Structures are given as structure tokens and as C-alpha cells.
Amino acid sequence: MTTSDTVKSAVSADLMRQVADAENRHDPYPIYARLREKRVNLLADGSYALGRYADVVGLLHDPRVSSDPHHASNPGSRLLVDNGPFIQRDPPDHDRLRSIATRYFGPPVSPGVVSGQEPEILSFVSDLIDALPASGEADLVDHLAYPLPVSVICGLLGVPKSDEEQFRAWTEDIVRGLDAEQQQGADDLIRQRQQAQVAMFGYVTELVQRHRAQPDGSMLSRLANDHAGQQMTDGELGATSLLLLIAGHETTVNLTANGVLTLLRNPWALDRLRADPDWVIPLVEELLRFEPPVQYLPNRVALADIDVDGTTIPKGASIVLLVAAANRDPDRFAHPDRFDPDRGDIEHVGFGSGIHYCFGAPLARIEAQASLTAFAGRLASPRLAADPPPYRPSPVLRGPLHLRVTYDKRG
Amino acid sequence: MRVVVDLAVCQGYAQCAFLAPDAFRLNGTEGLMYQPNPSDDLCRAVLRAVAACPVQAIATDAAVPAPADAAVPAARAGDAR
Amino acid sequence: MPGRPAAQRIVVVGASLAGLWGAATLRKEGFDGVLTIIGDENDPPYDRPPLTKQVLTGWVAPDHTVLPHLEPLGDTRWLLGTPAAQLDRRAGEVVLADGTRVPYDLVLIATGVRNRPWPASDQAALSGVCGVRTREDAARLIDHLDAGVSRVVVIGAGFTGSEVASACRHRGIDVTVVEQAQAPLTGALGGVIGDVAANLHDANGVDLRCGVTVQALEGSGGTFRAAALSDGTTVDADVAVVALGGVRNTEWLADSGLASGPLGVAADAGCRAVAVNGLVTDDVFVAGDVARFAHPLFDYQFLTLEHWENAAVGAQVAARNMICAPEDRRPHACVPTFWSTQFGVNIKSVGVPSLADQIVVTQGSTEAGSFAAAYGDRDGRIVGAVTFDHGRWIDHYRGLIEQAAALPGPYDADLPDKREPARFPPHPAASYHGPTVVVTGHSPTAMDAVRQPAGRSAP
Numbered sequence: 001m002t003t004s005d006t007v008k009s010a011v012s013a014d015l016m017r018q019v020a021d022a023e024n025r026h027d028p029y030p031i032y033a034r035l036r037e038k039r040v041n042l043l044a045d046g047s048y049a050l051g052r053y054a055d056v057v058g059l060l061h062d063p064r065v066s067s068d069p070h071h072a073s074n075p076g077s078r079l080l081v082d083n084g085p086f087i088q089r090d091p092p093d094h095d096r097l098r099s100i101a102t103r104y105f106g107p108p109v110s111p112g113v114v115s116g117q118e119p120e121i122l123s124f125v126s127d128l129i130d131a132l133p134a135s136g137e138a139d140l141v142d143h144l145a146y147p148l149p150v151s152v153i154c155g156l157l158g159v160p161k162s163d164e165e166q167f168r169a170w171t172e173d174i175v176r177g178l179d180a181e182q183q184q185g186a187d188d189l190i191r192q193r194q195q196a197q198v199a200m201f202g203y204v205t206e207l208v209q210r211h212r213a214q215p216d217g218s219m220l221s222r223l224a225n226d227h228a229g230q231q232m233t234d235g236e237l238g239a240t241s242l243l244l245l246i247a248g249h250e251t252t253v254n255l256t257a258n259g260v261l262t263l264l265r266n267p268w269a270l271d272r273l274r275a276d277p278d279w280v281i282p283l284v285e286e287l288l289r290f291e292p293p294v295q296y297l298p299n300r301v302a303l304a305d306i307d308v309d310g311t312t313i314p315k316g317a318s319i320v321l322l323v324a325a326a327n328r329d330p331d332r333f334a335h336p337d338r339f340d341p342d343r344g345d346i347e348h349v350g351f352g353s354g355i356h357y358c359f360g361a362p363l364a365r366i367e368a369q370a371s372l373t374a375f376a377g378r379l380a381s382p383r384l385a386a387d388p389p390p391y392r393p394s395p396v397l398r399g400p401l402h403l404r405v406t407y408d409k410r411g
Numbered sequence: 412m413r414v415v416v417d418l419a420v421c422q423g424y425a426q427c428a429f430l431a432p433d434a435f436r437l438n439g440t441e442g443l444m445y446q447p448n449p450s451d452d453l454c455r456a457v458l459r460a461v462a463a464c465p466v467q468a469i470a471t472d473a474a475v476p477a478p479a480d481a482a483v484p485a486a487r488a489g490d491a492r
Numbered sequence: 493m494p495g496r497p498a499a500q501r502i503v504v505v506g507a508s509l510a511g512l513w514g515a516a517t518l519r520k521e522g523f524d525g526v527l528t529i530i531g532d533e534n535d536p537p538y539d540r541p542p543l544t545k546q547v548l549t550g551w552v553a554p555d556h557t558v559l560p561h562l563e564p565l566g567d568t569r570w571l572l573g574t575p576a577a578q579l580d581r582r583a584g585e586v587v588l589a590d591g592t593r594v595p596y597d598l599v600l601i602a603t604g605v606r607n608r609p610w611p612a613s614d615q616a617a618l619s620g621v622c623g624v625r626t627r628e629d630a631a632r633l634i635d636h637l638d639a640g641v642s643r644v645v646v647i648g649a650g651f652t653g654s655e656v657a658s659a660c661r662h663r664g665i666d667v668t669v670v671e672q673a674q675a676p677l678t679g680a681l682g683g684v685i686g687d688v689a690a691n692l693h694d695a696n697g698v699d700l701r702c703g704v705t706v707q708a709l710e711g712s713g714g715t716f717r718a719a720a721l722s723d724g725t726t727v728d729a730d731v732a733v734v735a736l737g738g739v740r741n742t743e744w745l746a747d748s749g750l751a752s753g754p755l756g757v758a759a760d761a762g763c764r765a766v767a768v769n770g771l772v773t774d775d776v777f778v779a780g781d782v783a784r785f786a787h788p789l790f791d792y793q794f795l796t797l798e799h800w801e802n803a804a805v806g807a808q809v810a811a812r813n814m815i816c817a818p819e820d821r822r823p824h825a826c827v828p829t830f831w832s833t834q835f836g837v838n839i840k841s842v843g844v845p846s847l848a849d850q851i852v853v854t855q856g857s858t859e860a861g862s863f864a865a866a867y868g869d870r871d872g873r874i875v876g877a878v879t880f881d882h883g884r885w886i887d888h889y890r891g892l893i894e895q896a897a898a899l900p901g902p903y904d905a906d907l908p909d910k911r912e913p914a915r916f917p918p919h920p921a922a923s924y925h926g927p928t929v930v931v932t933g934h935s936p937t938a939m940d941a942v943r944q945p946a947g948r949s950a951p
Contacts (some may be wrong), residue, residue, distance in 0.1 A: 111428055
């Protein structure tokens, strides 16, 4: 490596630290733009970050890229449990586990499950808006973006809503430590995350036992009592339940909150949505491009030396795929920094791509569409109390902590 | 309405089959079958499926009519926040 | 072309996918002159792949397969129900079978293929003997299936035949599939994958007879009753589906001076038709199943690709090249992609597997019926790939083919690094009795090539 390359790498490493820095949480996109300047960025911990659309999509479809942290030569804190959920597995285990989980969630076996949730989602959203003050101020994270997905995922999985406070705390610790290496106080974050993970794993394991004793129609119940075809072991079932419970609400809350925020920053879009509720369909897709709730995928591993544009990502190296950067790659999207639901070409990677494409994507879409339509339609002249709003700590699962919104009247 | 899916592009993400199960079905784990001419009452669901396709493989000549007052400013806010 | 007046009249011959996509692209690219679309079927352009899948299984009605107009076609003249009979290039006219002459400045040939008929016409005329190329074919076959049948015999285990067999099994109908090769899909994917396909047929209760041919279709009272096979056995059945591939619709071009014949209409990489003498034309373009074009990625070999995507993309490239400035023309160079769904398995292929000598299974398991495999040519370059229920990986292989990369080894650690012969059948001997071309002229600069009528010996 030449001296100038070393200097550039130092810059790259620093850029990823800046992404993780809470100071930049409200707007990491200029930093992503700088990370896109080079196709491959070597980071301080020896991992490689890529942010161009073609490279991110290419590596998401590359069989030499593993999702299993066991393959990393320096897995760091990534090895949390021996028995990872399917997002941390490679084929054939990944395919087997995901297909079993899909059996009770979507097609081909259960095609109507997600779309069948819509009436309940619409009515719950309506209730949430009804519960807001008639005029004045409300936190739309606490009172809209968060409660909807939690309620939906609890109902779908068969998790008692009364346990929400408990698993919310665990989830926060787990999410905060997702990419601890890049953050300040990494050791504490990792320790907290591991404690929360163990506790939450124990919780879902117990829940599964309860479903064995008293089955109902929920997903966990059906998975726990599935004796046809391939089955999950108890460990796999625990890992899967943990994943679905966390991912089932943790990403949608950010999608919705980012949506409310983006609409408030673009009053023309808010007006348009109010006039044309179906416009929410392309709007949510553009949101997934413009402000993706999952900003990057920090845990991929090279299974072989991979050459990208003359740089070799060595076997065993960790790979960070910057989907939020890819979504704003000017080589892929015209005027990428403009929020434009009418752009037509919105082939974003907000939900990833390839075999690990977001499991809950259709549910997240329906929830976000319902929330944003109701927000636009029912709150008159909403204004943001603080812009930027305070953000949640994670740079990976990025979204506002609170969204204090004042409005003239609730409709 | 008339729909066509470019199955050379389709990768079986099944978002269409989740969102519009009356118009799109999976045959096995990733083979897509669909209604090329679904009835008009499925229009909204189909348009949702079209938008949600991760590889933009679904094309249709139906569109939700835009409201008359759908004014869009030439220079939009949000370009650079 | 500089100085040349913009085309005012464009004629598209063929009203299926390629014709419609070509017409839509012409409008999208700004052509506002007179657009005429000629088609031999009465129906407006419809999509054919669903016919052997969701239509045959009964979910979709045959006439619910109309293709969308992705661009408003505006004022377009549709001449449907009468085939084109001649291309008069000197007059600049397409002549229809009823004598109508349609003048053009530019013409797009997209006449596609028709079902290869059962060779004995009296046997083909028996009630119960069907093809599945057109919507009418599908409707007729469904009528037979709906009436209740004891067994269907499918002649030919290519993709169409296999999909028909799959749909019949889906409907609970007994099926016998007769295939001349040693396994299904061998022509397109080779014998290694053919063996996997054979397992699919077996696992789904198809009575698969490979290495034999149907000698005769037997009937009584004008109705099909049984198929006599070359191994001496007889299959009693009520319906015979002839799935022996297609015949390219090029007969109408016989006098056109174009390099056309049973192999298709020759074209350059930019979809411009090639004349008999090897010169590229400037006003005749070709797209879809009938186009035999030089593919830059495969050593400029002339390839005919009977794939949906080749028709869709080729038509767009051709239409654009018809009306753009010559220096803006682009080649139809995309990597061929094909798909089939049968017996609940999604099969995709990229590249041109049939150009390969060797194959290596790279991901998954052929035993489990879920895998990816890559094809290499004799130089060890990747030329194709196939996936069975591994479709999300196909883009990786497409990328390798685009870069003319080396044939990869297995990606899964537990797979053996085993490259084996891909086992494609030898290309069918030139059994075509088409016209030949001879060279005339007495000096090197005064030579020309002309078509020699069939049956006459070279001078």
C-alpha cells in the first residue's frame, strides 16, 4: 500500500466514525457521499465499506459474501449467540429457517396473512389518532410510529402486549449495540447488548413453551406446534422469535417517523398526500430510498478474496454495505438528494436485496402507508416543534427518538 | 387493467403476492403466477404490488388518476436539507 | 441519416410481444408518423407464457392475457387477422395475404414462430391433437381437459411440453411425456440438468418415456385414441399435445432478398436485417423469436433466442435504432435470460448454456432440486448458468457472463469441485431443404450473392 493510499484509508476510517457519531445522526448523507467517492473504503477495524449502488447490489447477490459472523477472521462482538437467526445464516440453513418461518407469514402457504392485517391496522391507526389531543402538541413517535408496529407484531407473533415495557428495554439495548465497534464506549454497549440478548432469549423461549401448552392461531404458536415437514429446533425457534419481535417493530417505527418528518419538511408533499391518499404508495417507496430505516448492513463477511475495482477484500474480512449511500448514488438515481415520489424509478435497496431481503417488508409497507395517510389526512397544519428532532442512538437503525408536532386541529 | 411481469427480472421476492394475493400467486417458493388482466376492483392492490416490487418487474397501463389539484412546485424543498 | 428525410410511415409486421413493444418504443422515442401493425391472429397482442401456466391450470381465462400498452400508441392502424405474404423491398411495401399493399419507409419484422405441426396432417387433424402456441390452442386444449380425460400424452419434453405436463398434473390428470432425447430440457440445458428435470417429472407422477419417439397418432371416428411409440408400445390417451418446438415465420420473406430461412432472419447486432448478399439493410429491422442476430458477447455468433425477454428487449433496441441518429444506435447485447415454472420449481437460465462444453454445480443441491450451476465453454469461460429455485443468485452469474469471466468453481464449501461434460445433444443436422445462396460476378468488385431456388444445383 502506498503512502497516499494509507492516507485515503485513514480518511475512510474516519468517515465511518463520523457516520456513527451522534452529532451527525440527523444528516449522515453528506458523509455517505464522501464514502461513495471510493468504491471500497478500508475502515480502522479492518472491515471494508462500500456505498455505490452497483457494488452494494452486486455483493448482496454474491455467493462469496456470507452473513454468518462465524466466518469473520475478526468477528469482534458480532458473535452473540451460537445459534443465530436466519439473517445471520447462509444457505442451506438460511433457506430452511426462512422458509419455515414464511410458512405462517406469507405465500405460497399463507398468502393472505399480511394483507389480511390491513383492516385491523387501519382501525388501530384511527384509534391512535383519536387518542391525540384535539389540538396542540403530540409526540408522533410515542403516540403513532411506535405503538402501531408493536401492537401488530405482538398480535401476529402471539406476544402479550402487556410485556411491551420489558422487551422494549431489551430491544433498545440490543439495537444500540448493533454496530458498537464504530461507537464511543463500545465495551459498555456490547456488554449491555449481550445481557439484553440473553434475557430476551430466555423470555421468548419461555413464551414458546407457553404456546406449546396453550396453542392459539399466532405465528409462534403455529411454529412451536408445527409437526408437518421441516421443523425448527427449540434454539432456532428462539432465535427466530427474537429476530421477528425486534425487527418486526424496530424498523417500522423508524420508517413511519422518518416519513412524518420528511412530510413536515416538504409541505407540498403533505398537501399532495392529503389530496390523494393513494399517493402514499410511491411515497413510502421513495421514503425507503430517501431515509431508509436500516442505513447499512454491518455484518457481512468475505468467504474468499473478492476483487472490487482493483482492491482486494481479503477472505475473512468484514464487509459493511451502505444501503443508505447506495440509495443516493447519483450514478443510479437522478437528483438523488431530492425527495420525489414521482420519480418513477425507485428501485431502492432500503429493504436490502438478495436472499436476505427484509422478511417483514410487506407488513412494514402496509403499516407505514396507513400511518402516513392518517397523519396527513387528520392533523390540520402540523408543524415540527424542533428540526432536527432528537435521534435514537443507533446509526444502523436510524430514526427520530421523538417527533414533537404541533397542529391546529385533529380531524 | 392489464399487467405484465418481466419474469426474467423477477427474483421471487413475492411482495406482489403478499400485497395483492388475488392477482399474484407463488407457485412453489419463487415461481410467480399472476392475472394478466385483473378485475378493476383489484386495481389499488395491484398498483401497490407494482410499486413494491424490489426489482420493478411489474408493468401495467393502469394508473390511479391524479387529482386535478395535484400541484407540484417546480423547485421542491428537501433538495438539500 | 444526415440529409435523409425522417421516416413518415413505419410498418410493424407481427402483433405479439415484440411487435407491441416495438410499436410502444417507437411512440415513446417520439415517432409521430403513420404506424401500422400487422398480425395474423385476430386478437390484440397478448402474452403467451401464461398460456402453459396459469391459463392451463385454470386460474386465468385464455382471453384474459392481453398485454398492456406501456406507451399510448396514439393513432395506430391495426391490420389484424391477415398474415403478411410478401415483403416487396423495391416498392417499399408489405403485401398481405389478401393482396392489400401497405407502404413503408421503415419496417420491423417481428413475425415470430408458430407451433411445429405434427408431420402427418391426417393424424394432426384428429380431434384431441393440440398445440399450445396461441390463445386459441390453449382454449381448445382446456376444453378437452375440462371435458374429462383419462390421460394426456405430451410429445416433446422441452420447456413447453414440461410445463403442459406440469399443468396437467396440477389438475390431477395422468400424463405421459414422450421425449426423443435421454431426458427433458436436454436441448436447452444439457443432459446433466436434464437428469434433474427427469427427477422432477418422476416425483410428480409423470409417466416419462425418454429415448423414444411417437411414430403415429392413432384415432377412431376422427378422434385421437392412442400414440404408437418407437419402442413398440402404445399409450392410450384422449389428448395429444404436440410440443416439438416452433417453425419460424419467414416464408413470406422468400422473395424479399433478405437472408432469411428456417433459422430466422439474419440481422446485425443493431437489429438491422441482413440481405442475401451479406449486406446490412437500412430500412428493415428484425426483433423477437424470428431474429437471428450477431451477439457481441458470444463471438458475434448469429443466435436466435426464443425467449420472452429477447423479444421484449430486442424490439425496444430495434425500434429505437429505427428512428435515432445512426451514431446513437446501440447493439442488442444483453445477456439472454430465460425462465420456466414447472412442478412448483422456478427454473431460470442466463447466457447461452447450449454453447457450453462443461458444467459445474456451484450452489445448493441437485438432489434437493434447489441449486445453481454454471456452464463453461472449452476455453473455460463462463457462457451460461441455470438455477432451480435459486433465482436470487442469477444476477451474479449474469455479471460473470457480461465480464467474460472464467468458469467459477463451487461456492458452497460442501460441494465437490466437479466439472463434467454438460451433455448437449449434437446440433440437429442441417435437415432443412431451404434455398441456398450462390455467388455471381466476374471480378472481385462486381460480385454479388443471390438466392438459388431450392432443388436446383449450383451452376
